[in-house]
Each structure stands twice: as C-alpha cells, then as structure tokens.
Amino acid sequence: xxxxxxxxxxxxxxxxxxxxxxxxxxxxxxxxxxxxxxxxxxxxxxxxxxxxxxxxxxxxxxxxxxxxxxxxxxxxxxxxxxxxxxxxxxxxxxxxxxxxxxxxxxxxxxxxxxxxxxxxxxxxxxxxxxxxxxxxxxxxxxxxxxxxxxxxxxxxxxxxxxxxxxxxxxxxxxxxxxxxxxxxxxxxxxxxxxxxxxxxxxxxxxxxxxxxxxxxxxxxxxxxxxxxxxxxxxxxxxxxxxxxxxxxxxxxxxxxxxxxxxxxxxxxxxxxxxxxxxxxxxxxxxxxxxxxxxxxxxxxxxxxxxxxxxxxxxxxxxxxxxxxxxxxxxxxxxxxxxxxxxxxxxxxxxxxxxxxxxxxxxxxxxxxxxxxxxxxxxxxxxxxxxxxxxxxxxxxxxxxxxxxxxxxxxxxxxxxxxxxxxxxxxxxxxxxxxxxxxxxxxxxx
Ligand code: SF4
Numbered sequence: 001x002x003x004x005x006x007x008x009x010x011x012x013x014x015x016x017x018x019x020x021x022x023x024x025x026x027x028x029x030x031x032x033x034x035x036x037x038x039x040x041x042x043x044x045x046x047x048x049x050x051x052x053x054x055x056x057x058x059x060x061x062x063x064x065x066x067x068x069x070x071x072x073x074x075x076x077x078x079x080x081x082x083x084x085x086x087x088x089x090x091x092x093x094x095x096x097x098x099x100x101x102x103x104x105x106x107x108x109x110x111x112x113x114x115x116x117x118x119x120x121x122x123x124x125x126x127x128x129x130x131x132x133x134x135x136x137x138x139x140x141x142x143x144x145x146x147x148x149x150x151x152x153x154x155x156x157x158x159x160x161x162x163x164x165x166x167x168x169x170x171x172x173x174x175x176x177x178x179x180x181x182x183x184x185x186x187x188x189x190x191x192x193x194x195x196x197x198x199x200x201x202x203x204x205x206x207x208x209x210x211x212x213x214x215x216x217x218x219x220x221x222x223x224x225x226x227x228x229x230x231x232x233x234x235x236x237x238x239x240x241x242x243x244x245x246x247x248x249x250x251x252x253x254x255x256x257x258x259x260x261x262x263x264x265x266x267x268x269x270x271x272x273x274x275x276x277x278x279x280x281x282x283x284x285x286x287x288x289x290x291x292x293x294x295x296x297x298x299x300x301x302x303x304x305x306x307x308x309x310x311x312x313x314x315x316x317x318x319x320x321x322x323x324x325x326x327x328x329x330x331x332x333x334x335x336x337x338x339x340x341x342x343x344x345x346x347x348x349x350x351x352x353x354x355x356x357x358x359x360x361x362x363x364x365x366x367x368x369x370x371x372x373x374x375x376x377x378x379x380x381x382x383x384x385x386x387x388x389x390x391x392x393x394x395x396x397x398x399x400x401x402x403x404x405x406x407x408x409x410x411x412x413x414x415x416x417x418x419x420x421x422x423x424x425x426x427x428x429x430x431x432x433x434x435x436x437x438x439x440x441x442x443x444x445x
Contacts, residue, residue, distance in 0.1 A: 002112075004030045005039035007060050010047025012136070012144040012193045012230060014077055018045045020134035021076075021103065028106060035064070041072045041112050043105070046079035046087075048163045048334075053079045058090055065092040072112040076102040078163035082336075084122035098122030099165055103132045128165035129204065133178055135190075140411050141383050141393075143187045144230070147175055147214065148194030152202075153233075155260075156271050156338040157303065157331065160195055169200045172214050176221060183223030188381055188411060190218075191228045198236025212240050219248050225413055226381065226396065231256040231298070234282050235274045242282075246289035252396040253293035255286060256327075260300050262317025263310040269342065270303060276317060287322050292373060294398040295323040301358060302331040302351030305344035311354050318361060324369035324398070326362035330355045363425075370399055370421050377417050377432040382409040392426065402426040 004025045008018040021043060022032050033039050042064040046057055057079060064073050074095040075087050081098040088096045095109050101121040108121050128150070135145040150165040151158075170178075179190060192215075194200065200211040218227055227250050232241075234257050245251045257279070261267050264275045286293050297318065301311065318326065330351045333340040373395075380401045382393040391405045395418075402422060403409070416429035 001029065001031045002040045003033045003037065004041040004043065005033050005035045005037065006043050006045065007035055007064075008045045009053070009056060010045070010049060010078065012191070013134075013146055013149070013195065014045050014047060015138075016134040016136040016144045016146045016193060017077075017102070017132070018043070019136040019138065020132070021045075021105065023137070024103070024106070036067055038068050039071055040068065042068070042074070044073065044075050044077075045102075046075060046077035048078035048082050048159050054083070054086070057087060061090050061092045070114070072109075072114055074105060074109060074112075076105075078160070081122060081125060081128075081163045082159065084120045088118040088120045093118045095119045096122060099125060099128035099163065100130070103130075125162055125165045129168065131168045131170050131203070133170055133174060135178060135182060137185065137187075139383070140185075140187060141381055142189045142191060143182050143185075144191045144193045145175070145178060145182065146170070146194060147192050148197050148200045151196040152199065153196060153273065154271055156269065156342070157300065157334065159334045159337060162336060164195055166205070167196060167199045167202045168204075169194075169202055169209070171203065172209050172217050175214060176217055179218060179221045179224060183221060186411065188224065188413065189226040189228065190224055191230050192218075193230040196233060196236075197230060198232040198241075211236070212238070212244060215241070215244060215248070215251060219244075219250050221250075225250065227251045228254055229256075231258060233258060233273070234279050237282050239285060242285050242289060252398075253290040254296075254396070254398045255293065256296040256298070257282065258298035259318075260298060261303065261306070261310070262299075262314035263306070266303055266306055266310055266314075269305050270300075270339070280321060283321055283323060292376065292397050294325075294369065296325050296327060296398075297323050298327045298329065299358060300329045300331050301354035302346040304331075304339055304342035304346065306331075306346055306354075307344075308350075315357060315361065318358070318365075323365060325366045326358055328355050328358040328362065367421065367425070370418075370425075370427055373397070373399055374418050374420065374427070377415065379413045380416050380429065381413050382411065384410045395427075400426045401429050403429055 006018050008014050072094050076097045080096050084096045100123045135143050148169045150167045151161045152167045201207050201209040378395040380393040386405045390402045393401050415432040417432045418427050420428050422428050
C-alpha cells in the first residue's frame with residue numbers, strides 16, 4: 001500500500017480541500033500517514049497570502065526530500081497557481097498543479113512516477129470554473145465545509161481572485177447532502193467557509209441561489225447542533241440574514257465581519273464595497289437583536305496612504321464600536337496588485353507599531369466581551385485536547401472555556417454558567433440547569 005502525506009499552509013479553505021483530496025487518495029487505496037512517516041507521495045497545499053510563501057515552500061520541499069529521498073513531491077494551492085514555473089524550478093519538486101487541476105492529481109500524475117523534470121499543470125485562472133465540494137475531517141467536534149469559492153471583487157491588496165478565480169458555489173441540495181454525510185460522522189458543529197461566503201449562489205456565472213436560503217435549509221438538518229458562518233462581508237450581511245440567525249435553532253450568535261479600515265479614505269483606496277457607516281449599521285442591528293452576539297473583525301494596518309491620522313481614525317472607530325475581538329493583518333506588498341503600485345508606502349516600523357496597538361485593543365475588547373458574559377448561561381462544545389489537566393471548548397457566542405478534563409465531555413454540548421476569567425484568559429464555568437437550557441434558543445441565554 002503506497003503511503004501519502006499532506007502539508008497545508010493557509011486558510012480553512014485549504015484545510016478543507018486537503019482533507020477532501022486525502023479522502024480521494026484513501027478511496028483509491030493509499031494509506032494516509034504523517035509527514036515524517038517516510039511517505040511515497042507528498043502533497044503540499046500552499047497559500048499565497050502567507051508571508052514568505054516562497055521560502056516556506058522551499059523549506060517544506062527540502063524537508064520532504066530529506067524524509068523520503070525518492071518520494072514524489074506535488075505542489076498545489078494558491079501559490080502554485082500564481083507561480084507555477086518558479087515552483088517547478090525548486091529542486092526536488094516533481095509536479096505543480098494549479099487551481100483548475102488540483103483535484104485531478106490521479107488523472108494527471110499517472111502513478112506518481114518521478115520524471116527527470118517537474119511536470120506543470122496550471123491553466124489560466126479563468127479556467128477554474130468548477131466547484132469542488134470539500135470539507136475538513138481532522139476533528140471530531142467541528143468541520144469546515146466549503147460552500148463557495150473564488151471572488152469577483154477587486155480589493156486592491158488582494159491576490160485571492162488571481163489564485164482562486166471567479167466566484168462560484170455549491171448547490172444548496174448538494175450542501176444539504178454533504179451536511180448529512182458530516183452529521184453521520186458525529187461531528188456536532190459545521191463552519192460554513194468560502195472566499196467570499198456571502199456571495200454564495202453563483203453557478204457558471206449566474207446567480208441561481210441565495211445565501212439566506214442556504215442557511216434556512218441547513219437549519220433543518222438533523223444531527224448537526226451548531227452552524228457557524230466563518231466570515232461575511234458587511235455589504236452582504238443583510239437584515240434578513242441577521243434576523244434569521246437571531247431566530248434560528250442552530251446558527252450561533254457569532255459573526256466575523258471584515259472591516260479592513262475604519263477610515264473611509266483608506267476603504268476607498270482598498271476598493272472595499274462599503275464605508276464605515278454601513279459597518280456601524282450592521283453591528284448596531286446585530287446587537288439590537290442579539291446583545292451577546294460575538295463579533296470578530298479583520299483589519300489591515302499600514303496600507304499605502306494610511307497616515308498616522310488615518311490609523312488613529314481606525315483605532316478610535318474600533319475602540320468605540322461594540323465588537324468582541326480583532327484579527328490584525330500587517331499590510332505587505334503583493335505582486336500583481338494595484339496596492340503594490342500605490343504611493344504613500346508606510347515604513348515597516350510604523351506598520352509594526354500600529355499592529356501592536358491593535359493587538360492590545362483586541363485583548364481589551366475580548367476581555368470586556370468575556371466580562372460582560374460572566375454570570376450568564378450557555379452551552380459549550382468540548383474539544384479533544386488536554387493541557388495541564390484542563391479541557392477546552394467554545395460557547396455558541398465563541399467564548400473560550402476551560403474546564404477540568406473529563407473524557408466523557410469530549411464532543412458533547414454541555415450547559416454551563418460562566419463564572420470567571422482565569423489567568424490565561426479563558427472562562428471557567430460551572431454546571432447549569434440543563435432543563436432551563438433545553439427550552440431556550442442558545443443566544444437568548
Ligand atoms: S472580498 Fe476582497 S479581500 Fe476578500 S477575497 Fe475578494 S478581493 Fe480578496
């Protein structure tokens with residue numbers, strides 16, 4: 001039996017795709033092994049957003065070669081689509097497959113037999129039209145299910161549309177079937193992922209379905225206790241979606257909404273499709289219906305043209321708005337993007353200072369959100385990890401909880417009362433009255 005190992009860089013989408021490709025290998029009789037377990041084949045799924053993607057790729061290829069000198073090394077993923085030739089020249093690489101080819105490894109790399117030169121299969125990105133259903137399966141509690149891929153927006157800093165192609169989606173019928181398949185594996189929570197998830201519904205360039213209808217249909221799937229929306233653009237997060245989540249049985253009160261900047265000038269330079277006023281409106285609507293909803297925010301510091309005043313405007317905006325945590329990204333130039341040609345380059349030390357300030361603000365926001373929830377009841381989905389005798393899990397509104405390790409609780413939803421924030425910033429809990437919890441929608445607790 002030939003052995004295959006996988007290495008994944010980047011986002012949840014890459015992880016769900018690696019998982020699906022690994023299942024394809026297993027169905028064909030290959031054995032999935034760890035990277036160090038002398039595999040016959042290595043599949044490295046790359047990311048174009050990762051800092052130093054090229055260096056990382058070189059390093060992993062070198063490691064693979066050292067582990068299995070005669071092993072077959074194939075590179076797939078966003079970086080493979082953007083730089084196929086460059087990657088094919090890395091010593092030790094046997095094949096490079098682009099976005100349209102990565103799910104056709106078996107067909108294209110006949111028998112995974114090494115050739116003197118690396119083979120490259122990378123069509124132009126506009127050839128990537130197919131949607132490939134993917135979901136992650138490394139974790140018993142939670143699965144990342146890809147419902148949408150690609151993006152038709154043109155944010156000036158972003159290479160994702162070049163690496164993943166146009167927006168396209170799975171069909172609602174197929175997603176429901178996949179969710180049922182996942183439910184049969186006893187996974188309790190599904191996280192809906194995509195490049196631009198809220199743009200769900202395009203098939204072959206035509207809008208045939210709507211995100212709101214997808215979430216309404218998923219809410220009825222038996223066997224899954226929770227659905228989470230990984231991230232949604234503010235301009236696509238409609239009142240209808242917010243209202244549905246507020247009344248839903250299974251969609252949890254947690255939104256992750258990219259902002260990127262709190263300065264309208266910078267938002268325009270980024271070619272984002274909203275201004276800061278819309279963001280405030282969305283957060284106000286959510287909080288009016290779900291006061292304990294968790295709201296995460298993506299923000300970029302150091303975009304070209306961002307003066308200290310513009311940054312302080314973002315800082316003040318985030319300080320004033322009722323959000324729960326930040327994901328802070330430091331801008332870095334990417335080839336083939338408009339932003340990389342813009343004036344007003346922000347020096348590296350200013351980028352670093354701004355990032356630091358927002359990381360501190362994020363900690364402050366998270367702590368306040370946790371404090372505001374103390375004394376309330378909720379449900380925790382406990383995960384399969386132990387650290388110093390403690391286990392962890394998340395509430396429906398994404399509060400990280402610690403409790404004394406008890407194997408019986410793994411992959412169980414447990415009703416708890418939130419008691420205090422401990423020294424590592426997790427919330428400690430005590431058992432709650434399950435009878436009360438049974439009758440209440442989760443986010444009303
Ligand atoms: S919405 Fe903008 S940032 Fe997000 S993937 Fe599309 S182009 Fe990139």
